[in-house]
Amino acid sequence: MLRWAPYPFVRVTLSFIAGILLYIFSGRDLPYTLEVFAFFVAAYLVAVILSWRLKSAIVTAAAGILALLCFAAGGAWFTNLNTESHQPNHLSKLPSAATYYTGVVDDYVMQKPGYQSTVLSVEQLLVDGEWKSASGKVQLSIPHDSDKEYEVGYGDRLLIKGAPQPVTPALNPNQFDYRAYLANKQVYHRHYLQSHQYLKVGSAPPNPILYFSIHLRRKLDSLLKEHIAERREYGISSALILGVKDELDNEILKVYNNTGTTHVLAVSGLHVALIYGVLMLALVHVNRTRKQRIAVAVALISFLWLYAFVTGLSPSVLRAVVMFSLVTVARAISRQSNIYNTLAVAAFFLLLYNPYYLLDVGFQLSFLAVLGIVYLQPLLYKTLEFDNRLLDKVWVLFTVSVAAQLITFPLGLLYFHQFPVYFWLANLVVVPVSTGVLYTGMAALAFSWVPFLSFLLFQLHFWTIWFMNEFTIRVHQLPQALIQGIDISAGQAWMLYALMLCFILFLVLRRLPYLVLATGIVAILAVQEIREGMQQQQQRALTIYSLRGTSALSLVRGQDAIVLADKGLELDERNYTFNMQPHLWHKGIEQPAFATFSAANLPSGISHALLPDSNSLYVWQGQKLLVISRPLKVQPKAALSIDYVLLTNSARVNPEDLLPFSFKHLILDASNKPWYLQRMRQQLTTTGIPFYDVTEKGAFVVEVE
Structure with a gap:
């Protein structure tokens, strides 16, 4: 029987997520979210007072349910607050087109072939000869036709001629909906600029810390570019260490996609865990007394958050940094932490900061992969035992890869329509080698001021990346390495997760009804596939x-x-x-x-x-x-x-x-x-x-x- 008592934050986070989903599926126009939230808070307070006075188990249970409803209503309310298009002076509500507008560059500048892309937070517009304050974000495409490395930078205030245009929807059936993707980032307009259409009129970085992190990342990226001559290896190094994918070669990226190893190129929880492990190893001897533990915790958390800022504050990195920060605090105060609660707290605070992270594919895959590794990997690992230490390590890597791939399998089919057959083989080598890439790269950057040592470290870093690339290419060239063209609906993805859950419950609890339910789900999926195939034969x-x-x-x-x-x-x-x-x-x-x-x-x-x-x-x-x-x-x-x-x-x-x-x-x-x-x-x-x-x-x- 499932016991909820040890997982209070899991209940809270799931309720909060339910509120976010309710708001989004209602068309992002759910009325009276604040009033509903206030009602449930008031009802909860009344239930708590009655529970204290009556000492009734029923009233106490009702108070618990109302508490969860408070978080669900809070999720809807916070999502409403974070939906910028509801602002009265938003770009989408303008009665007529602007002739000029001003704003501040509020995102990283990404290099694209022939142009650069970023996001501008609008401040004012010139409409009908009058300047008016406005809100909203515009994705800018700026031609890169000068000798400057970047045409604009984070914090630049721009004066732009013309009016931004609403993002067009997907123009082909079943095409990736880029408009919805940008809308989840609160971007509803685009503007393709010519070089004469914009003018830099000042600088006002909205976030000084982010401004510093961008400049630091650029400086480190320049060091990598200076010491790694080959574009292919430099692109991998910059993506893996710093999260900069501007120079990532499309062909090699395709290879990593098709072998199920793209996760090593996206700065994520794996990288944070590796850095955390090295720091813990280095500080193990100064981690005994309470004062030492607190000092170590401060050092660890500071370094982890510095790494998060340098690598762009992506949802996957934020999730890992928040989670490891909570684990570090628990260790410092000698409190035992529950990994599921820790993961739920990390998700809650990230969604509190931006509820639309929930729709981010990287966010979804990241959390699911960690859940798979935490829960499924131990179950898989226990199925075989090896006396040989090396074989045992290989088995650990294999089960970790299978657990992460298994739990993200339905989402992978839904979003990417493909399945990498040899993901297990590729990850057996690529994951440990990418660890070497991360460590040698960070060491090379740290000692870049030492002439001979930096040369040796950068050479080692380069050849490690070269080996990883060549191995991944060989795996990609194996026969039937990739199954493509798999098309499933969101409903079928949910059914696959229900099927997976039923099998897990059957294996863990040994209850036959779960196997019967799993059989029923398989039958429904089979009927759907047969029916779809018959319809396709007639099309x-x-x-x-x-x-x-x-x-x-x-x-x-x-x-x-x-x-x-x-x-x-x-x-x-x-x-x-x-x-x-x-x-x-x-x-x-x-x-x-x-x-x-x-x-x-x-x-x-x-x-x-x-x-x-x-x-x-x-x-x-x-x-x-x-x-x-x-x-x-x-x-x-x-x-x-x-x-x-x-x-x-x-x-x-x-x-x-x-x-x-x-x-x-x-x-x-x-x-x-x-x-x-x-x-x-x-x-x-x-x-x-x-x-x-x-x-x-x-x-x-x-x-x-």
Whole structure:
């Protein structure tokens, strides 16, 4: 039987989380949150007074329930307070667009190819010739076209010409919703700036401590860049030690993703635990008396928080630092700490600081991984015993990796749609080697002022990273190293967790009903998969996607698909990966057949006619699609019936040229230039030709009968 008494903070944190989720799922517009919170607090106080006077177990139990309801209502109220869009002077509530606005850079500046990205906290706007105070955050994209390492920095006050635009939603089905991602960070607007659109007018860092940490991190990052010549190894070093991922090579990042070892590149609880362990080892001899324990605790906590500031205060690092700080305090005052309560307290204070951390994928995976390691790893470890000390250490690493992977498995499928088959093998080597990378890197930075010693340490650091990279690449190259295209819903993810919980309860408590319940969940999941497979066998769909600067469409029949695209899609793999692939996976398409619009030989099932003016007519499943990429020089003698016309690559076409054609829809895709789209929208509206612009309305999807 589950005993709740030893876990008071677990109950409190779960109640607080329930309130946050209630607020978010209500559409972030739950009314009277403060009043509800005040009501439950008052009811709790009344119940406590009655409990004291009546000495009734029922009243005492009611007081406990009301206390938890207070935390749930408090979670909703705090989430409401932290939702910036509710402010009366927020950007989203402006009656008209601003011509200028000012604000302070309130985040790190990230390097991107050709530009830099950061977040600006808005202070004032010029609207209708009058400056008005305002609130809200804007994600800025600033061209990096000068010799300066950073165009702007944290704390810079900027004067910007123009008005920020609301973040556009996902324009393709099943695409990652970047608007929702930014909204969870309280960012609802974006602005792509030109070099002449902004001016630095001062400096006012909102957080002096963060300002110091950024400058310290930049200085340390410059030391790494100076001593590590290879870009691949430098990118890994900077990401692993400092949490700076600006120079992380995309190919090597993909390798780590596909082998289940990305966690070593994200500064997280693993790194904090390693640093904590080294510090405890170094201070073990001065940790005996009460005064010594307090001095050691102060030193440990100070160093851990310094490391957290240097590495960017990410939720995973904050969770670990808060947790180890609580453990350190408990040890200093000779109090026994419960790891579940400690973890719950860390989560509570982080969510109290920012309730929207709950929606952060890193936050979720971090806490779940620790739970898996704390609870599941000992159970797995006890299944085998080794007399050999080395084999025992290997078994510990293996069970830690399996426990963390097992408990994060449903979330991994939900968010990333893949499963790394050899995660256990990769982590057996990468985790201990990354420990060496962290220690040698920090030692090299600490002794960078000692000429010969620093050279040796940086060399050792470099070759350790090189070995880790090469090993990970070899694992990635093993046959069937990655299973991709797994598409599950949020409901199915919850069912997988319920299934996991039932199995654990059955194994621990030896109660048959839990096994029966697990069997029922498996049956429901199986029926869902069979039903989905049958539906996918019957599907036929034409989809024209909204991609960056290129044309692409998919023709889906059953669980097969043909992708027709410009050659530009071949040169930009990320365009396909982020914009098209999730939709095809959702349709049950593991690997479509690819072809370019200009290909002479197309996959079976689609017919192609090249017109004399070099435009193309495609016929698929009885649907006729005219793709116009060049000026129309051929006119039909009689009205030509076509289902769809796709206008691409800013083709010089007058709307009058399209009148001889009879079609259901004219589609403008994202391969057209912005000025061209604006002009064509005006001309088509004037001519009376209905059209569909995928850059505004999202992908054009037709389910074929």
